[in-house]
Amino acid sequence: MNTAISFRCYAANDKDACLRLFDENCPAFFSPNERADYAQFLDAAPSGYEVCMLDGAVIGAYGLVGADQAWRHLNWILVSAKVQGLGIGSVFMDRTIRIGKAANIVGIKIAASHLSAPFFAKNGAVQLQMIENGWGIGMHRIDMELKL
Numbered sequence: 758m759n760t761a762i763s764f765r766c767y768a769a770n771d772k773d774a775c776l777r778l779f780d781e782n783c784p785a786f787f788s789p790n791e792r793a794d795y796a797q798f799l800d801a802a803p804s805g806y807e808v809c810m811l812d813g814a815v816i817g818a819y820g821l822v823g824a825d826q827a828w829r830h831l832n833w834i835l836v837s838a839k840v841q842g843l844g845i846g847s848v849f850m851d852r853t854i855r856i857g858k859a860a861n862i863v864g865i866k867i868a869a870s871h872l873s874a875p876f877f878a879k880n881g882a883v884q885l886q887m888i889e890n891g892w893g894i895g896m897h898r899i900d901m902e903l904k905l
């Protein structure tokens with residue numbers, strides 16, 4: 758599976774596909790109120806945001822975003838619900854860490870939820886603080902950082 762996936766920079770015409778990924782993961786992993794934030798993020802088409810392709814379809818997206826010399830942000834990482842648990846998120850993390858190291862940054866900030874934080878912890882991130890209901894009712898925000 759992982760050998761068949763490829764990556765390219767996010768383009769404006771990926772927006773619908775990305776929002777479909779969000780919808781597949783809502784409300785299990787995202788609060789409905791976060792959709793507008795994601796759409797706004799996509800409209801800004803931030804440098805560093807990538808889509809992951811499999812068989813011609815967008816099956817995931819993530820990005821190491823920001824221009825800070827020391828810290829960048831891992832933003833809006835999501836994998837299609839149809840292909841979760843197959844190692845694709847781990848490939849995103851490997852790429853993120855490789856890109857961060859190449860840019861010589863100190864580390865990566867991650868604004869996770871209580872549901873995704875264990876995944877980032879597995880990849881070396883540590884929890885800084887928790888904000889109860891920080892993403893919406895029942896969806897707690899966990900701020901983390903991953904030192905490189």
Ligand SMILES: CC(C)(COP(=O)(O)OP(=O)(O)OC[C@H]1O[C@@H](n2cnc3c(N)ncnc32)[C@H](O)[C@@H]1OP(=O)(O)O)[C@@H](O)C(=O)NCCC(=O)NCCS
Nearest residue numbers: 786834835836841842843844845846847869872873875876
């Ligand atoms: C979190 C996410 C990106 C992980 O991607 P994935 O492709 O499913 O992850 P992988 O298959 O690479 O999993 C790697 C390991 O992490 C574990 N893992 C994955 N998601 C996990 C989670 N939410 N909690 C705990 N462990 C998790 C897997 O069990 C696997 O463990 P193993 O190495 O012991 O087998 C994906 O599940 C996703 O898109 N979730 C919904 C959106 C989301 O919550 N994004 C984060 C927003 S901050």
